Amino acid sequence: MEKNIPKQVEGKSLDCFKTVELPSREEATRFFERIRSRLLNVNRWNEITKAPSATFTITDKSGNPIERPVQKADYIRIDIPGPGLPSAKGYDWVRVEDITETADVEGASILLTLRPCPDPTQDNTDTAHFFTLLATSSFLVEQKGGHISLHYAGRNEIVNTDNTSILDNLRNFMVGLGAKMGASFPQWKALTEGLGDIDNY
Secondary structure, X not given: OHHHOOOXXXXXXXXXXXEEEOOOHHHHHHHHHHHHHHHHOHHHHHHHHXXXXXXXXXXXXXXXXXXXXXXXXXXXXXXXXXXXXXXXXXXXXXXXXXXXXXXXXXXXXXXXXXXXXXXXXXXXXXXOOOEOOOOEEEEEEEEEOXXXXXXXXEEEEXXXXXXXXXXXXXXXXXXXXXXXXXXXXXHHXXXXXXXXXXXXX
16 A cells, blocks of 8 residues: 555655554454544544644535545645635645555555645635645555554645745745644654554554
8 A cells, every 4th residue: 555655756755654563453453443433533633633733624625514534535624833824714725635445354454645725615726735736645554463554644745835825925935844844743743643542542
């Protein structure tokens, strides 16, 4: 499944890893299912990090909030700490590009990939995110026997300063530069660690 993570082409990349060893395949299978459920419950991601963080809300194509596990083609509205995007009412937006799952006698895996997108509530086609639409955020969880691995992969992180709004570009430059310098690492690291927290299993 690693091969299905988008390739790094340009810009910055970011990776976070966690591994968990369970006494048996049966226990690992149960824990994997718990991780999978929490991964797809995007609206509760901020509760997993156990620290001040961005909040995530699944929406439909009109921007209406949805309370269910995330699905391919859903939109996700992000409210990050700090200055919001002026043209998008203070939010950043991504869309679920892909959800791929596998299962066999040895184990299972799930890969969730998100990509920046325009604000679905507006006619503006500018990318409503501090990174360009080339960027992706992927979560890969794999279980094999009693072993579970979690991998967050940020790829092609390029600051988005090509929007028509000067205020958007200024905000994106400040927030995107901070993210490229490591400000986003604690967010994704905390989510990766929280998803794989065996103490709360």
